[in-house]
Amino acid sequence: MVTTTDDIERSEQTPLSKKLILLMSIACGMAVANLYYNQPLLADMGRTFHATAHQVSNIAMFTQIGYAVGMFIFVPMGDMQERRKLIVILLIAVTLSLIGVATAQDLLWINIASLAVGVTTVAPQIILPLAAQLAAPMERGKVIGSIMSGLFxxxxxxxxxxxxxxxxxGWRTMYWLAAVMMLALAVILRTFLPKSYPEFRLSYPELYKSIGKLIMTQPILREASLIGAMLFGCFSLFWTSLSFFLEGEPYHYGSEVAGLFGLVGIVGVMGAPIVGRLADRFNAKAMVGLLIGISLLSYLFFGFFGTSLWALIVGVVLLDLGVQGAQVSNQTRIYSLIPEARSRLNTVYMVSYFLGGSLGSSLGGYAWxxxxxxxxxxxxGVMILIALIIWATHRTKE
Structure with missing residues (x-):
């Protein structure tokens, strides 16, 4: 029997128990939440700073741009640094960034602080490659799906x-609470998360040069990244605009109701582990195509029946199932390419993903x-159609 890289990895790491999967899932969910607290609060923030819808939508845009920058800077280090230490340092840094948002006195201040929150909220994208490394190859999609469910x-x-x-x-209180939660999470992960030693040694110039080589030589990575960018763009566009839509005709709802739509989306998110299992058994690219179609259907509900509450609810379920399910399938695809480069593969994918999200947030303000x-x-809808065209025109062997 040939000993694979995956076999060596699993023999050297702490087994990925159910408790550890649960801990990773909760940690990813708690950490990534920092990026999204602002979306239902944008209208309230706008009133605080006497800003227009487009001006406050930039808060969400800067947060997502910061996340893309943070992933490019920090996530590749997961292939060459001890991951637990890196995660804890980042959680402490995001604690300080959240305090910066909570104390913001003007738009410039909150934009800079939001950028810092994005840059430092990258711990989930270091945890995910760690989970993929520890998981058995035949269970990788299932494990990724389970942890992604927590993240979603x-x-x-x-x-x-x-x-x-x-x-x-008030919106400032939310950010003070978030800062306390991140500090507590840093202590918990420092105690219970297993150490993960680097698989090889590269200098930083070599590390980032290798990222460019991955982009040039891996067509599946390019395809998945472009599709992910467009789908997350349409996702961010919707959630950035929703609070403004619900404030007016025919709903007249406040930030509390806008936030409650997040609970509706959990129905769609619960399908992520199922999608992960299907991606293990069937062609992952075909799954992506199906999920792009589900995302497009959600926007048809929004566009044609958006003034009806039932249509918004159905659309949110479909949007979350389509976008998050496609992410699970795409990450299952890219993690199977080069096992020793999972952090760098994840960097390319997630940087593209959140650049698409920041574009969607900005376009949402303009479109509104x-x-x-x-x-x-x-x-x-146009962003989803672009994703569909990319999916249909790229020929990749898997």
Whole structure:
């Protein structure tokens, strides 16, 4: 029997128990939530700083740009640094960044602090390659799906919690609480997360040069990254615009109700482990195509029936299932390419993913200012169609 890199990895690492998977899932969800607290609170922030919808939508855009920058800087280090130590340092750094948002006195301050929050909220993208390394090859999709479920639930509950706390205690209180949670999480992971030693040694110039080589030589990585960028762009566009839509006709809802839509999306997110199992058994690219179609269907509900509450609810479920399921399938695809380069592969994918998200957040502000809800739906639909074209035209062997 030939001993593979995966076999060596598993023999040298602490077994990936159910408790450890649960801990990683919760940690990813808690950490990634920092990126999304602002979305249901944007209207409240706008009133605090006397800003327009487009101006406050830049808060979400800067957060996502910061996340892309942070992934490019820090996530590749997971292939050459001890991951637990790196995760703890980042959690302490994001604690300070969140305090910066909570104390912001003007738009410039909160934009810079939000950028810093994004840069330092990259611990989940270091935890994920660690989980992929520890998992057996035949279970990798299932494990990634389970941890991604925790991450997705964190994304959605972030909106619900932020809307509720922001509506009652104000948006600044939400960020003070987030800072306390990140500091506590740093202590917990320092205690229970296993160490993960680097698999090889590279200098930093060599490390980042190798990322460019991966982009040039891995067509599956390029395809998955472009599709991920467009899908997360349409996802961010919707959630950035939703609070403005719900404030007006025919709903007249506040930030609390905008946040409650995050709970609706959990129904779609619960399908992520199922998608992961299907990606293990069937062609992952075919799964991506199906999930792109589900995402497009969600925008048809938003565009044609968005003034009906039932259509918004159905659309949110479909959007979360489509976008998050496609991410699980795409990450299953790229983690199988080069096992010893999983952190760098994840860097390329997730940097693209969040650059697409920042584009969607910015376009959401413009579309709302110019054409209101129909403009938002048209713009999101176009981004999904671009993803579908990329999927259909790229020929990759898997």
């Amino acid at each position: 639930i964190g994304i959605l509950l972030a909106r619900t919690i932020a809307g509720f706390i922001g509506g009652i205690l 200012n110019w054409w209101k809800w129909q403009g938002v739906c048209l713009t999101g």
